[in-house]
Amino acid sequence: MPHDLFDNLPPDPPTSDGARSSPQERIEWLRQKIRHHDYLYYVKDRPEISDAEYDRLFKELCDLESAHPDLLTADSPTQRVGGMPLAELGKVRHERPMLSLDSIVDPSDVLAFDQRMKRELETDQVEYTVEPKFDGLSVELVYERGRLVRGSTRGDGTTGEDVTINLRTIRSLPLHLRSDSSPPAHLAVRGEVYMKLEDFHALNRAITERGEEAFANPRNAAAGSLRQLDSHITASRPLVITCYEAMAVSAQPPTSHWEELDALADWGLPIPSHRRRCRTIEEVIAFHRETEEVRDDLPYEIDGLVVKVNRRDWQEQLGFKSRSPRWAIAFKFAPRKEITVVQDIVVSVGRTGTLTPVALLRPVEVGGVTISRATLHNADEVARKDIRVGDTVKVERAGDVIPAIAERIPVPGESRSEPFSMPDHCPVCGSAVGREGAYYYCTGQAGCVAQLKGAIEHFASKQALNIEGLGKKTVAQLVDHGLVGSLADLYRLTRDHLMPLEGFAEKSTSLLLEAIQASKTVALDRFLMGLGIRQVGQHIAKVLAREFGSLDAIMNADEARLRSVKEIGPEISASLVSYFREESNRRVIDQLRSLGMVIEERQTSAPAAFLPLAGKTFVFTGGLDRYSRDDAKRLVEQQGGTVTSSVSKHTSFVVAGRDPGSKLDQAHKLTIRVLTEQEFTELVNP
Incomplete structure (x- = not known):
């Protein structure tokens, strides 16, 4: 790789007085020089000039572009200050699905993963690449002929939000790939936008001093900053980006992931510096152990490492599951733990009626996040750990995300309260509580406000009908004001219903009504997902849609027919038959259809x-x-x-x-x- 972008330029830089170069030549030379030093600083971590010298070059470019506005281009290094505020973030379909990763914590599971890879590849040895699992916001970047033309958030994995104007404000992201490295004509890259810990703490200090609410953690800060409608706000936030996957390349791709990362760096993109190529799974585990020991010394937050089969042809051979690649895993760190006190135990009601005991805690910070509540999972788990009100407990963020109580800490001489017991009646609607194995559930179904709210939120979620603007707060208002008593009622809402609600004005009302109307035509698998049938998630919904083709065919199938489908077992088939046998569920589906809902049929599988x-x-x-x-x-x-x-x-x-x-x-x-x-x-x- 050439050391300098300017090997073919005159050894002496063009002057700005016009004696040796035109303004256009001088501007282009400055842009290339600044891009080069950005590359050395953000990608190679090897700056060659001082900050003052860099600032001098940058100021000269700004002055020249101000004097010659006709020479200003969108990919100039100066164009990172933001543009006109947007009314909303547009939608972008990704070039390739942005999948998630299966997560494991125990080294024995990593060894099992390695054995599975060897078995499926019919080989005795698999080489892996290992890199940080950044705790930020995943994005797709698209370059055409070396220029950044589009950037979007992950969204639901298939469609994300267009945040191009905001991404352009991130200094570590090249607006133009290094021309001397022969970048491909078309390149789609996946990366992670995040904040370094030092920058995050400085931002929170400034926000707090202004009397505003501070961010809970760096991930929330990064996500909130990138999804701003006003890119000037994004530009004021200390965001950085690291790229780690080429999703689409018009040229011949490298033969390994390690070479792919090298190619991305060669083209000018920042890649993980803390990474290793491991010949064996034992080397992977050793690198994980080393990284966990220095985790708190890293300048950014990570919650584990990503382990990938290195050879790309083996990746293609292994393929994908519905939501994750078979050739990669997230090897998480052990959860962070802190000690606090259980102030109360309450019971929450989920969208399917499941009753879950939740501990209300004396607030404690765990891994940079303030925790004030933690799940106790179910009554059997509470009894097994013997958790009671007033107990001192050890709290962990499982997978560094979900707060949970790891164990009770005995205190000498303490006087404990009575053991916890589940209620006989639903705390929300008063209906009788039933039991199914280790779980208790409310029998009130749609008559239970908590279940109704949860069902509507699920129906409107990104994985289902994707109704933008129908979030938790709005759903709560619609139900509490008696405007929505079933899924069908969503399609009866009018402007007069919404305008009196908190947070609604002309624009927001129009947007929500438009989003609801747009959801009237929906793919069969998304509609099935939206119904919230027990045991039926995204993957099973796709299996059912592919096998049966229409909603009526699924509704009329008996358990024997359902069990004949690969991946549909007795629990799923029983759940489906039970759901569609319920008259109230069929009535809601009929009402949705009568209100104009079109559930797109799919061509069924043929020999x-x-x-x-x-x-x-x-x-x-x-x-x-x-x-x-x-x-x-x-x-x-x-x-x-x-x-x-x-x-x-x-x-x-x-x-x-x-x-x-x-x-x-x-x-x-x-x-x-x-x-x-x-x-x-x-x-x-x-």
Whole structure:
């Protein structure tokens, strides 16, 4: 990699008086010089000039751009101060789903993961890359011909919010990739936006001194800062970014994740500096132990390490589950723990009616977060740990997220209160309480306000109907004011209903009504997810939609038919039959349909041999304009074909997009038919 971006420029910098260069030449030289020093500072951690010298270069560029506004460009280093405030954040569909990771804490589970990788790959040794699991906000960055054109939040994993204007304010994020490193024409990258601990504490001090409420932790501060409608606020916050995955590359991708990270750094993107390539799983565990020991000395908050199979061809072979890759895990640290006192034990009612005991605690800070309540899970768990009001307990953030009580700390000479017992009647609606194994539940169903609120929040969530603006506070107002008594009532809301509510004005009322109307057309799997049926999550909803194709077919299926579906066991089938047998549930679905709800049907699975692309194998090379790589793969697989990563004599078609790589040459050598994107579109959409 060339040491300097300016090896081909004159050895002496152009002057600003016009004697040797025009203003345009001087401006471009300054921009390249500043980008170079940004790269050395943020990526290489090896600054070559003082802050004062950097500031001098930056000021000269600002002055020249002010004097020649016609020469100002969006990717100039000076354009990080924010733009006009937005009315709302737009939606962006990701080029590839941004999945989550399976989490483990016990080293024995890491060893089991390694054994599974070896078994599925049929090998005796797997090399891994290990890097920090940053506690921030995940984003997708898209570069076209080296320029940042779009940035979005993770959202629901498929669609996120467009925060391009805010991301541009982050100094460590290059607006333009290093041209001398030959970056790909099209690049989509995943990264994490966060705050360094020192910057976070300084921000909180300043906020507190202004009389405002401080942020609870660095993650909340980063998320709140990046999702601002006014990018000037984002620009004032000390955000940084680290990139760790190339999601789409128009050129030939590297053969390993380690090389991929090196390529990202070569192109000018900041990557994890604290990382290691491990030849064995024992080296992974050792690196995890070393990192946990120095965790508190790191300048940023992490809650574990991410372990990835290094070889990309093995990653492709292992594939993905519905929400996570099979070839990577989050190896979390042991939860942080602190000691406090249980001031009371109350019972909360969830959206499915489950009663959960919750300990109200004397506030205590655990890992930078103030904890005042913690789940006790269920009555059996309370009895097993023997937790009572007034007890001294050890509190932990399980996975550094969910507060829980680890154990009771005996105090010599203490006088303890009576043991806790679950109530006979629901604390919200007064209905009788039933029991199912270790869990108690309210029998009031939709007549219970707590269940109704939870059901509506779930129905409107991102994973279900994704009704923007219908959050916890709004749902509570709608139910408490008697405006919504069922899911169907959402679609009867009018402007007159919403305007008197707290926090609603003309704009917010219009936006919520528009979001509700937009949700009337919904995919079958999302609708199933939104109903909140016990045992039916995102993955099972997709399985049901793919197998049955329509809601009526699912509603009318008996347990035997449901159990015939792979991944549907007796508990899920019994739950489905019980739900759709309930007359009140069917009545709500009928009402939703009568109010204009359109539940999109899906084509059911057909025998592969009868599908149009049965037996055909596709390879993609280069970037596609109309499809993401995952969308194109899905189209092929839906019609019976398969997609592989390498060209061979068994390949049926090679689809060549923008800037195709060496796979196109291989296709020509093997006389394999090459399709343009238009020809591919015509083939999959006859």
